[in-house]
Amino acid sequence: MPKVSPVLLDEQLCFSIYSASKKFNHFYQSALAPFGLTYPQYIAMLVLWEDAPLTVHQLGDRLELDSGTLTPLLKRLEKQGWVTRVRSRTDERQVLIHLTEMATAKRDEVYQRIGQCQTLLGMTNKEIDSMMTELVTVKEQLDNVSAQRLITKKVDDLA
């Protein structure tokens, strides 16, 4: 076996991102506590506030989540009064997610709360943009490699 470099946790970009993601999750969960929304519920609401009504599939495209995650999440949002789930009449396969009056009424309150909490992070728009640009590159690479199921093949070629 040839000499192999150790893989150290603290040098792994994946762990930095994984850790940051959990911290963001916690941050928004706290920020949104007055509204009782979890982070995934919140991003679902963001999309719906932009574009309701949407089918489960359309919402999933935006959030990169499938029905296995969204169906129970949306049922919880429905139970809490944020959305309604209605079978489409023109295509009975689809379920349309509509905003309730409460959701529409609370939209600006949430926007405002989020805006305020984000100022606490003390990042400039420029810093945020720069970071998101880099993340897009990383994500494209990950998509190129893994979404096309090339990992096994390519790595086996390397071996």
Added chain:
Amino acid sequence: MPKVSPVLLDEQLCFSIYSASKKFNHFYQSALAPFGLTYPQYIAMLVLWEDAPLTVHQLGDRLELDSGTLTPLLKRLEKQGWVTRVRSRTDERQVLIHLTEMATAKRDEVYQRIGQCQTLLGMTNKEIDSMMTELVTVKEQLDNVSAQRLITKKVDDLA
């Protein structure tokens, strides 16, 4: 109500990071398929390869996970033959996580596999370092704000 800026999903750094984290998870899950390790199991093994044996608490400090997550994860690693969980004799509260012979034997294979897969991402060390540096800043801000439970107070001050 004063005019409020909309919050658009595609402009949210949190979502970029959340999405990247999921893609990394999937990437490593595929890369590690030959070993049957999930991403969280893999990072646990990374720490143990650096420093076994460790208590559940010490491992949790490194991974930023608590016993509620680690206990079942470690039981699964034990069932699959990667680790053993042994009550400490000097302090019966502690459980020491040891590597099995198989885990020690497979370490370099995993290191190599990961090294190969990472080359597929086509990122230079410089790019990775730069990104991790920025992420450290973000995470520090998130820790400052949310770990100290100041969100509610500060935002209410703003209101």
Added chain:
DNA sequence: GGCAATTTAATTGTATACAATACTCTGGAA
């Protein structure tokens, strides 16, 4: 028009996460 392939959601099963609680053990104070 009839039927196979496809699309869309929901369901099932497994694996994280994490708050809150329970339980056991340890070390120190009275």
Added chain:
DNA sequence: TTCCAGAGTATTGTATACAATTAAATTGCC
């Protein structure tokens, strides 16, 4: 020595994620 506060782990309950399967509806194709 006894008791108790705190530490360390496990458990419980809720909420994601996602692969794989199921079920129902629709579309294409003949």
